[in-house]
Amino acid sequence: MAGTVAVLKTSPVRVGGQLDESRAYFxxxxxxxxxxxxxxxxCKPLISIDGTHLYGKNGGMLLVAIAQDMNSNILLVAFALVEGxxxxxxxxxxSHLREHVTQQPGLLVISDRHNGIKAALEAPDGGWLPPSAYRAFCIRHVAANFALTFKGKDTRRLLVNTAYAKTEVEFHYWFDILRSEDPAMCDWANRIEYSLWTQHCDEGRRFGHMTTNISECVNSILKGVRNLPVCSLVKATYGRLAELFVRKGREAEAQMGTGQQFSQHLVKCIEANLKTARCFxxxxxxxDNSEFTIAETTPTGSFSLGSYRVSLASQTCDCGYFQAxxxxxxxxxxxxxxSRLT
Structure with missing residues (x-):
């Protein structure tokens, strides 16, 4: 396909200690x-990166970059075959992802805590340092590491609930429960900067996404390709993505044909929120600044404050959902x- 970006890096071959310039290793x-x-x-201004093992005779890893649109569709946008x-x-x-795909400023990168990723993102000339880009951890990986140290039945769930909290009040609720179970759990969590693993400190950059979605991508796009030779694997990604774009394009055309201009996921969320909005x-x-106070006439959640401050101008609410x-x-x-705004 015209415009396809492919960057191949080879290694030299040595025979008897001498460099053979006529041959090279992949x-x-x-x-x-x-x-x-x-x-x-x-898509949303965030990217998830992860790696999955290859099962072919040559082994190696497949690195992927995963995006998501406002209709909650996931999309693999870049790939790399590497030794590990x-x-x-x-x-x-x-470096090639930044150069060819994710050139927008202010992106969030969601990943695991691998030291190789850390080194690459923190390289001075890599283009991934703030304010050009920001980093956050996949909570699934953080929780898995946490569970290696703390074996309790519910400890992993408590950490995940703490991470997903959208407000400081909710965060401290779960963090206090974690502390009551074992203060060492909080000490472990406090060694990681809050902005990297908690939703209430991410300044809305996650859009609610706490994991890398790698398992979903493997099942939807990469299933059955990880044991293929290099050329066949690349062709398989092309074929499956082409099929995906055709299918999603038809769905979008059908939706637009019925006069629906907004994403179905967003519309469903707004409709559900409108039903709840009648209870205030x-x-x-x-x-002048479109600021309000909201009093609940009926509790709407486990962490109901009873009263909330809302600013339509700054798009903020004490519940944290608007920002997140x-x-x-x-x-x-x-x-x-x-205010009779529609």
Whole structure:
């Protein structure tokens, strides 16, 4: 396909201690396709990166970059075949990913805590340092590491609940439970910067995404390809992505044909929030700046505050959902209805 990016890196061959310039070993390969590059421009400003083992006779790893659109569709946007996970292989993948696919500023990179990823993202000339890009950890990997030290039945769940908390109040609720189980658990968690693993400190960059989605990608796109030779594997990714783009394109055309201009996922969330928004009493706090206070007439969740401050101008709410998910929470929708905003 015209516009396909493929970067091949080889290693020299030595015979009897002498360099044989007529031959070379396959070392690494990065590739991506034009539709993936174009599609990423319309996805959320975040990327998940991960690696999965290859089962062929030559072994190695397949590194992937995963995006997601506002309709919750996942999309593999770049690939690399490498010898394994290390600083050099991740640097090879991430440098070409940045150059060819993810050129937008302010991106969030979700990954595990592998030292090779850390070294590649923190390289001064890599283009992945703030404010050009930010990093967050996949909570599934963090919880797996946590469970290696703390074996209790519910300890992993408590850490995950702490990470998913969207407000400081909810975070401390779960963190205090964790401390009551074993103070050492909190000491372990405190060794990781909060912005890397907790949702309430991510400044909304995660869009609610706490994992890398690698298992879903393996099942949907990569199933059955990890034992293939190099050329066959690359062709398989092309074929399966082509099929995906055709199917999703037809779905989008059918949706647009019925007059639906917004993503179905977003519409369903807004409709659900509108039903809840009827349970509030709205008071204007500052009309000029579109600030309100919301009082619940019916509890709406486990961490109900009873009263919330909402700013439509800054798109914030005390519940944390507006900031974390980037669409109006029930409290914000109640304010919109009160102000006759549609």
């Amino acid at each position: 070392h690494r390969l990065f590739w991506t396709f034009p539709p993936c590059i174009e599609a990423f421009r319309h 996970e290390n600083a050099e292989s991740w640097s090879f993948f991430l 009493t709205v008071t204007v706090y500052d009309r 998910l980037h669409f109006p929470c029930p409290h914000a929708l109640a304010c919109c209805a009160y």
